[in-house]
Amino acid sequence: MDYFLTEEQKMIQELAAQIAAEKVRPTRAKLDENDEFPWEIMKTLAQADLFGLYIPEEYGGMGGGIFENCLAVEQLGGACIGVATTFAASGLGAYPILLFGSEDLKHKYLPQIASGKRLAAFGLTEPGAGSDVSGIKTTAVKDGDHYILNGSKQWITNGGEAEIYSVLAITDRSKGARGASFFVVETGDPGFSFGKKEKKLGIRASATRELIFQDCRIPKERLIGREGMGFIVAMKTFDKSRPGIAALGVGLSQGALDLAVEYARKRVQFEKPIISFQAIQHKLADMATKTEAARALVYSIARFMDSNPNDVSKVAAMCKMYAADVAMEVSTNAVQVLGGYGYMQDYPVEKMMRDAKILQIYEGTNEIQRNIIGQELNKEYGRMKDTFF
Amino acid sequence: MHIAVCIKQVPDTRNVRIDPDTHTLVRQGVESIINPFDLFAVEAALKIKDENNARVTVVTMGPPQATEALRDTMGLGVDDAVLLSDRAFAGSDTWATSTTLAAAIKKMGDVDLILCGKQAVDGDTAQVGPEMAALLDIPYATFVKKIDLGDGNSIRAIRQTDEGTEIWKLPTPALLTVIKEIGEPRVPSLRFKMRAKKAEIPVWGAADLGLDTNCVGLCGSFTQVVRIFSPPRRTDRILIEGSVEEQAERLFNYMKQSRVPGI
Known part of the structure; x- marks a missing residue:
């Protein structure tokens, strides 16, 4: 294409x-x-x-x-x-x-x-706050020219390896969703430390750690935007970053497809390359079609978003959700095409299948993406005066 | 410091086929790549540039398509490139090539260090570097694995030989041919690639270099390739098996039968 x-x-x-x-x-x-x-x-x-x-x-x-x-x-x-x-x-x-x-x-x-x-990293998730961001407990209290942070962030990608962290903390609990703010925290800031490195199912080259703030004192200029803008900052950031996760899904799908087709052309059973069997052909056809569909969706949405439109939450969620689901399906089927070899660590597809799962979970689970899309649809159609009936 | 690197485009030998009838290289459809050893020379120059105030110019002799190879090296961080291209250069052997390249180095005027790959993977002669040094009347060292800049008037080169390593001190200007151990070539950078795309690459012909067309190309070549062929497979081999003693005895008997002198 x-x-x-x-x-x-x-x-x-x-x-x-x-x-x-x-x-x-x-x-x-x-x-x-x-x-x-x-x-x-x-x-x-x-x-x-x-x-x-x-x-x-x-x-x-x-x-x-x-x-x-x-x-x-x-x-x-x-x-x-x-x-x-x-x-x-x-x-x-x-x-x-x-x-x-x-x-x-x-x-x-x-x-x-x-x-x-x-390297930079993004610190939002906490033990009690994942899909429900409002559950965060980390606090930032102003003290003269400084903010003092207390609490912890969980499962932070690049944690311990990055040196620049964008961190969400509550600055005014009484204001609810308008009481959170983003800050820049740097490695070496007093009171800032890391927990142990997590063991994961996949994406094991990436580092995932806890961020720990114990009376972590940072200059007040490290506040990103204004106090209370935290949730807006988080949502707008995710809008921008979700096509990137979708692109990871497209890449992974293509990588798995490439291996599956190459293998199917070489693997001989019943005296024929297995790609000559329709059971395999149809599987590969679906894998290729969905990969291309995901790519077309991600590319068009990314291009659209670069034209700086007003509201992109729906389309950003769409491409992340779809490409992640495709990656999970394509990589699982790639393992199936490679059969026993696919299940062995000697071939790269089992890793791709393990890796793919995270795409449906991080940067907002695919369930949350569907929530966003559903809510946006409700809003969008609610604004319409005409009927389609 | 001005470093000139000489590179050559060669057929991608990973995909080369020999025509079974003519026994010559099938060049059709074979992609050209930069001679891998020349990429080590480029890397060596860029390493020096990373840590010193140096300018790197890459030069190649070849058809107009060779500018792509030059642009590729500019994508790695090379400052300037020059293409030596002229119908008169066609058919050059190593001597005519060296003559042309040496004339280009002279024309540049201010070159302190010339780097080449140890040899090209198509001809495998390893002659062009040393010949250029001879023509330019400057010192050279071959099979260099490490380069240290000296006091500004000399460089220190560590050579890999079959016996071990040798450390040489050479007054500049000098020429070095380098080996793989100098360091893996880096990947290109987007900024350099974008600059390379737009870069104007000057093309110098025989007249620009002040070369008589009788001294370059086929006319200026001392050697001519009459025929290229794969050596015939030897079939008169025997495999001697058994214990060491048995093997020795069989070999001895075989030599006796074959009337090997002294047996």
């Missing part, structure tokens, strides 16, 4: 594909087996200028948008979404600053993130 990419977009795609093929594919099994953080690959991505694709040039980025970032993420995700999640999570940490940060915060942190010199 030709998606009519510009020269520059093709260049991004080729560069990310080259890094995926040369640096990620040969190392993914080892990174997975050892729960190893992919620092070498992160350095390569930094040197390749890929960390700043979506960051404006005035802050040291390449001045592209969500679509350009999706192109890179898709290629990396085709090789390993553990590595690609690590890369993409830095963007998730950067978006609150990019969207709502003061000029000082932007000039201080964005060039570091764009150059890949420092």
